[in-house]
Amino acid sequence: MAEAFALRCLGCGREYPAWSVDYFCPHCGFPGGSLEIVYDLDAPPHPFPNHANFSLWRYEALLPVNLRFAPPLRAGSTPLYAAPQLAKALGVRILWLKDDTLQPTSSCKDRGTAVAVAAARKLGRHGLCCASTGNAAASLAGFAAASAMPTYIFVPKTAPLPKIAQLQAFGARVFRVDGTYEQAFSLALAASDKFGWYNRSDGLNPMVVEGNKTVSFEIWEELGDVPDAVVVAVGDGAVIAGVCKGFLELAQAGLVKRVPKVFGVQAAGAAPLAQAFHRFRGGKPLLPAEGPATTIADSICVGKPAAVVPAVKYVAKTHGDYVTVNDAELIAASLELARKAGIFAEPSGAAPLAGLRRLLEEGLVSQNDRVVLIITGSGLKAPQAVLGHLPEPPIIPPDIQDLSEVIKACS
Amino acid sequence: MAEAFALRCLGCGREYPAWSVDYFCPHCGFPGGSLEIVYDLDAPPHPFPNHANFSLWRYEALLPVNLRFAPPLRAGSTPLYAAPQLAKALGVRILWLKDDTLQPTSSCKDRGTAVAVAAARKLGRHGLCCASTGNAAASLAGFAAASAMPTYIFVPKTAPLPKIAQLQAFGARVFRVDGTYEQAFSLALAASDKFGWYNRSDGLNPMVVEGNKTVSFEIWEELGDVPDAVVVAVGDGAVIAGVCKGFLELAQAGLVKRVPKVFGVQAAGAAPLAQAFHRFRGGKPLLPAEGPATTIADSICVGKPAAVVPAVKYVAKTHGDYVTVNDAELIAASLELARKAGIFAEPSGAAPLAGLRRLLEEGLVSQNDRVVLIITGSGLKAPQAVLGHLPEPPIIPPDIQDLSEVIKACS
Numbered sequence: 001m002a003e004a005f006a007l008r009c010l011g012c013g014r015e016y017p018a019w020s021v022d023y024f025c026p027h028c029g030f031p032g033g034s035l036e037i038v039y040d041l042d043a044p045p046h047p048f049p050n051h052a053n054f055s056l057w058r059y060e061a062l063l064p065v066n067l068r069f070a071p072p073l074r075a076g077s078t079p080l081y082a083a084p085q086l087a088k089a090l091g092v093r094i095l096w097l098k099d100d101t102l103q104p105t106s107s108c109k110d111r112g113t114a115v116a117v118a119a120a121r122k123l124g125r126h127g128l129c130c131a132s133t134g135n136a137a138a139s140l141a142g143f144a145a146a147s148a149m150p151t152y153i154f155v156p157k158t159a160p161l162p163k164i165a166q167l168q169a170f171g172a173r174v175f176r177v178d179g180t181y182e183q184a185f186s187l188a189l190a191a192s193d194k195f196g197w198y199n200r201s202d203g204l205n206p207m208v209v210e211g212n213k214t215v216s217f218e219i220w221e222e223l224g225d226v227p228d229a230v231v232v233a234v235g236d237g238a239v240i241a242g243v244c245k246g247f248l249e250l251a252q253a254g255l256v257k258r259v260p261k262v263f264g265v266q267a268a269g270a271a272p273l274a275q276a277f278h279r280f281r282g283g284k285p286l287l288p289a290e291g292p293a294t295t296i297a298d299s300i301c302v303g304k305p306a307a308v309v310p311a312v313k314y315v316a317k318t319h320g321d322y323v324t325v326n327d328a329e330l331i332a333a334s335l336e337l338a339r340k341a342g343i344f345a346e347p348s349g350a351a352p353l354a355g356l357r358r359l360l361e362e363g364l365v366s367q368n369d370r371v372v373l374i375i376t377g378s379g380l381k382a383p384q385a386v387l388g389h390l391p392e393p394p395i396i397p398p399d400i401q402d403l404s405e406v407i408k409a410c411s
Numbered sequence: 412m413a414e415a416f417a418l419r420c421l422g423c424g425r426e427y428p429a430w431s432v433d434y435f436c437p438h439c440g441f442p443g444g445s446l447e448i449v450y451d452l453d454a455p456p457h458p459f460p461n462h463a464n465f466s467l468w469r470y471e472a473l474l475p476v477n478l479r480f481a482p483p484l485r486a487g488s489t490p491l492y493a494a495p496q497l498a499k500a501l502g503v504r505i506l507w508l509k510d511d512t513l514q515p516t517s518s519c520k521d522r523g524t525a526v527a528v529a530a531a532r533k534l535g536r537h538g539l540c541c542a543s544t545g546n547a548a549a550s551l552a553g554f555a556a557a558s559a560m561p562t563y564i565f566v567p568k569t570a571p572l573p574k575i576a577q578l579q580a581f582g583a584r585v586f587r588v589d590g591t592y593e594q595a596f597s598l599a600l601a602a603s604d605k606f607g608w609y610n611r612s613d614g615l616n617p618m619v620v621e622g623n624k625t626v627s628f629e630i631w632e633e634l635g636d637v638p639d640a641v642v643v644a645v646g647d648g649a650v651i652a653g654v655c656k657g658f659l660e661l662a663q664a665g666l667v668k669r670v671p672k673v674f675g676v677q678a679a680g681a682a683p684l685a686q687a688f689h690r691f692r693g694g695k696p697l698l699p700a701e702g703p704a705t706t707i708a709d710s711i712c713v714g715k716p717a718a719v720v721p722a723v724k725y726v727a728k729t730h731g732d733y734v735t736v737n738d739a740e741l742i743a744a745s746l747e748l749a750r751k752a753g754i755f756a757e758p759s760g761a762a763p764l765a766g767l768r769r770l771l772e773e774g775l776v777s778q779n780d781r782v783v784l785i786i787t788g789s790g791l792k793a794p795q796a797v798l799g800h801l802p803e804p805p806i807i808p809p810d811i812q813d814l815s816e817v818i819k820a821c822s
Contacts, residue, residue, distance in 0.1 A: 339556055
């Protein structure tokens with residue numbers, strides 16, 4: 001079954017045979033989220049999952065590329081934890097955390113990268129590229145290194161050098177573009193066209209959403225069912241598009257009877273998708289979204305999200321919604337997640353916890369719903385965003401009596 | 412079979428029933444590596460592995476604590492990758508990398524922590540403690556948070572505040588001791604005695620080595636056999652002790668016919684165990700080891716290793732050895748590992764790669780040996796140690812012609 005798919009334009013609906021187009025519709029060039037990959041789901045995929053494989057390739061039967069093209073790093077199969085301490089703090093009955101930070105480069109982006117790099121290998125491309133400074137670029141650089149493929153990363157010249165250095169450590173060629181992020185994105189696209197590199201940029205490459213959707217397959221497999229609600233942070237929209245698509249495909253294939261509501265959480269200072277979703281729900285046409293972008297959660301600080309159409313339409317199909325949270329809530333959520341679940345996430349990774357509080361307040365999620373929060377990126381990627389807010393611990397003499405006094409005073 | 416064990420003093424050899432002693436021999440108080448846990452291995456353990464469990468608890472039949480006491484985070488079951496690019500660069504036939512960074516707190520220490528926290532739960536202890544600033548403390552703090560157990564960490568007052576902040580994020584109570592590391596270690600021990608906390612300190616708690624040994628079970632299970640040589644970085648000695656013990660137990664239980672040679676790699680500036688090993692091989696008695704400690708590889712910067720006896724004697728039993736590498740080699744190895752395998756490790760994590768070069772030069776490992784390098788800690792824990800050495804990438808205008816010129820000039 002793998003590789004039996006068509007490419008459908010999210011704008012005009014035209015379909016193209018598998019592997020005939022890389023990114024945009026050749027007819028209308030619709031820029032709101034590239035092409036979507038569609039399968040014939042009248043018959044359930046088989047084997048699904050393939051228990052012999054311990055990675056996202058266990059879902060090969062619903063992936064566009066064969067396992068034999070998979071890059072050598074293990075993406076997917078991250079743990080799902082019950083979170084009783086957090087459930088109690090939030091007053092919900094059942095809460096799980098999908099720790100998607102436990103991947104080769106410590107973010108959920110490794111799912112999309114794994115499938116995109118497999119596609120590049122299948123297509124015989126001799127180079128990879130993307131425009132990003134964040135988790136997607138680190139992920140591409142790591143998987144490319146393991147696959148012995150040269151990689152070219154385009155970043156705006158304002159990108160912080162420590163983030164760039166990690167890409168260089170993986171051997172990626174980094175170009176700092178004297179312009180905006182949009183200009184870096186356009187240059188990456190022109191370069192992939194001119195040099196034949198395969199472009200992994202989110203919202204451009206339909207393979208990325210295919211990898212991202214496997215997180216939903218895992219949640220379904222681990223629970224033996226789907227939950228009532230799934231909450232995930234949203235930047236450019238490619239991750240939430242994948243989360244929704246995974247559950248929608250499970251339903252189409254007859255493997256589940258219903259889909260969970262999928263909720264997107266954006267930072268209040270960078271919420272163009274939340275705004276686009278609410279305009280669309282209000283009956284307005286869905287246009288490319290753009291807005292200001294300021295938040296400490298750099299992984300979701302996106303002013304012009306590339307995957308606007310699937311990020312809005314797929315969420316609407318699941319009967320989900322979008323909420324926003326401010327930076328103080330993001331920092332508090334990051335600390336609460338560490339303290340009550342033992343997961344140290346970057347602010348965007350903890351955003352679903354802050355978002356769930358908002359969803360409960362607004363009545364969009366009820367206390368009896370069974371909820372999964374997807375934790376998308378490790379706190380080690382940007383520790384100071386959170387850790388700068390903690391007090392210095394006390395200095396004590398090396399004496400058990402003094403220690404006893406300190407402990408007595410604090411308890 | 413689980414929990415059927417005895418505690419044996421590494422100094423005087425006296426044995427004690429399971430759970431009757433926590434740390435040191437009550438008879439001789441031997442300080443060179445606490446007690447060792449011994450099993451009756453006349454009959455092979457069963458089920459081993461338990462395929463229903465995807466964590467180190469699949470080896471419950473050779474662990475001292477039952478799965479039902481396991482803390483909620485998933486330790487173990489990390490990937491083993493073939494590394495053809497590195498094999499080629501080093502001129503060895505077969506090379507694998509065990510990526511032990513893919514654990515809940517991004518280091519191999521999570522294995523020992525998982526079993527130690529399980530033991531604390533079994534014993535009904537109401538608090539956890541350790542002396543460390545590094546990966547062991549972060550690991551304990553994370554697992555304690557997930558287990559809703561209070562944790563007390565003792566660090567010398569010179570410990571860097573960013574490392575401490577991560578412990579605080581997990582809700583650990585951190586005490587900065589106005590004294591040396593040894594004084595912090597002693598205060599932690601006095602505090603665990605006085606307050607009934609369970610002490611996870613490496614080289615003190617025998618449960619830690621039991622968790623650490625599961626990395627060898629995984630290597631055996633994934634390969635369907637044991638390799639010829641296994642290389643791992645060494646700081647206080649508890650990790651290499653576990654690596655050796657795992658293979659030795661597989662042989663005792665009749666599951667493998669031979670044990671691989673286990674090689675320890677120390678930083679040249681902090682090599683007391685390498686020195687102790689070579690003195691011991693030379694026929695001198697094995698004494699507590701001590702020496703200077705200066706290296707950029709902070710996770711193995713240990714001047715007075717606590718687990719000296721098992722770290723020396725177990726390695727000798729496997730017919731392994733110790734080598735040292737300097738800081739420049741550690742930085743180069745970290746970059747080479749990222750570029751040729753897609754794994755970004757901290758300098759200590761990449762030390763086995765530098766060590767393997769030395770082992771090949773010295774003829775201790777041959778080019779036909781099948782070798783496993785254990786990668787013990789993520790590079791995200793201390794990125795500047797490596798990334799500070801990379802050049803700034805070029806700034807280019809947002810123009811495909813200019814890009815073409817730059818690429819032409821560099822290729």
